Amino acid sequence: MKEDFLHYVWKYKCFSKFDLKTSNNEHISILKSGLHNKNAGPDFLNAQLKIGNHNWVGNVEIHLKSSDWYLHNHEKDKNYDAVILHVVWEDDVAVFMKNNTPLPTLILKYFVNENVLQNYRNLLLSPLNWIPCEKNITTANDFILSNWKERLFFERLERKSATIEILLKNENYNFEAVLFQLLAKNFGLKINGDAFLRLAQSVDFLIVKKLGFDTHQLASLLFGQAGFLEDKIEDEYHQQLKNEYEYLKHKYQLKNISKNEFSFFRMRPNNFPTIRIAQLVALFHKHQNLFSKVLEINKLKDFYELFSVEVDSFWKTHYTFEKISKSSPKKLTNSFIDLLIINTIIPLKFLYQKSRGEVNENFFIDVLNMIKPEKNNIISKFENLGISSKNAFDTQALLELKNSYCTPKKCLSCAIGIQILNK
Structure with a gap:
């Protein structure tokens, strides 16, 4: 079990919301789960909850164990004074607010759907797979996969642009x-x-x-x-x-x-x-x-x-x-020119348009849709799993998927992983 899974469960409400209670047996109603904070500070900001008979507006902090609150020295950090709910997998120690009353705590393991848990184990706890979802990737919804490919492609362009930006500054x-x-x-x-x-x-x-x-x-x-x-x-x-x-x-x-x-x-x-x-x-x-x-x-x-x-x-x-x-x-050769377009022309032209605030996304997609799919070991393995590539747009998206999501096992940030977990 990893903390990012608990973030996913809370964010997408993959748990039973009926008869939800704190460790002190107070009813919880989630009006707004809050904005996922990926920077320093509490994990979810500006949540709106009803705990018992009181409405609360504040932040939510998530840990595997409640004792992690002290392990991370949150009791000394003013940024955590506005936490209104502590979401944990195991409640092993009491955590107190500034007024010396116990911080409301939700023990998530009692409410998570068993199917979600099993899907999580199958997806992220299988160390021998080439990619975590290799047995399920072909079940991904075509509409979701198509939109995810487009986002992956532009994430790849953004990442390439960051490297080019250094050259431009020099x-x-x-x-x-x-x-x-x-x-x-x-x-x-x-x-x-x-x-x-x-x-x-x-x-x-x-x-x-x-x-x-x-x-x-x-x-x-x-x-x-x-x-x-x-x-x-x-x-x-x-x-x-x-x-x-x-x-x-x-x-x-x-x-x-x-x-x-x-x-x-x-x-x-x-x-x-x-x-x-x-x-x-x-x-x-x-x-x-x-x-x-x-x-x-x-x-x-x-x-x-x-x-x-x-x-x-x-x-x-x-x-x-x-x-x-x-x-x-x-x-x-045209195949060599294709590589120049993919690895040089497209990223540099994208960065130029971005610097002028006039990115023509359709141009980049249309050009790569006309280029034959790349041939390499990663694309071949996706082909073996039943994920074919019609053009260079597909192969660029799959390369980004493998390197930025599959290899580091960022399934909880992947549209395909989320769909599999929710089954």
């Missing part, structure tokens, strides 16, 4: 600069993402923007900052970039990172960091004001067109500086 809210950093991170995918972010942060974006008009200079800058121009390689293109970078490095007082931070191991050639840097160069050479263009676009096909870029001719026949390979265009 860049004085330059959205173009942060877009460059986020795209770089996502170009690096999971393995090289952190290294690509360090690369993007190793140079002032104003320099990137200034050199973006010249693809040769921009390539020199990014490959040089990534440490790929330090080796002696018998190749004319490499030498040209190296000479240009030495000039840029001196002019802008640059300090590069090590190429050893980037991994080629167990990666497909199209995901080699050299190819991803070449694609990043092509993208920021083609679009001088990329974020402004992102703001204008509202359709998925236009995003695909925006990110349709071609690498320099050298990289069409190379995966690294050292070795020639069969010619291929090495364009960004």
Whole structure:
């Protein structure tokens, strides 16, 4: 038994309200159960109760044991002087108010519905399940599940926005600069993402923007900052970039990172960091004001067109500086662009709209409804449980469900968990 379960029971009145009595045998009528307080202080504020023959307005405090009142030093805290009812599972010690009369106490275990208790045990006390409700999740009402997915999706956006907000503060809210950093991170995918972010942060974006008009200079800058121009390689293109970078490095007082931070191991050639840097160069050479263009676009096909870029001719026949390979265009695939939209464009555009107080929720939902569902271990396991995903909106919601609710067992804050408990 956990205290948050008692909060749930009181909040949703999952107990018999007929003949409800205090430990001193006084009748209780609940007019208002109060506002759930998740900050410091009593658990439910501004409740309205009738205890015995008296009407009371005040706060409700909930504990597993009445002795927790003293364990938490509430008797010394003025914030608890207005508590009018102590709700407990076990009444093991008397608690007194300031006037030395016993604080009215409700022993909840005598009134809770047995079905609710059994559902709680099945849901939250089963340590071997991948998710607590894996045996019942398919019984969730479609309407409730649909609305819950929408809330999960926007909770995920809010959480991603909090991370982006830090980057924006560091860049004085330059959205173009942060877009460059986020795209770089996502170009690096999971393995090289952190290294690509360090690369993007190793140079002032104003320099990137200034050199973006010249693809040769921009390539020199990014490959040089990534440490790929330090080796002696018998190749004319490499030498040209190296000479240009030495000039840029001196002019802008640059300090590069090590190429050893980037991994080629167990990666497909199209995901080699050299190819991803070449694609990043092509993208920021083609679009001088990329974020402004992102703001204008509202359709998925236009995003695909925006990110349709071609690498320099050298990289069409190379995966690294050292070795020639069969010619291929090495364009960004639609599936890769989908990842950029999900992990970069949507969160950053959401944060921008939020900062202006004009969030268009339908845009975000509509775009992700057009993107194919993501493929990963979590989505596959939900599929095995009978929860399928039609698009990226569904998969983003399920990822949030698993990571923010199922894993920490926050079933009492989950619409699905609440429905199962109430059966």
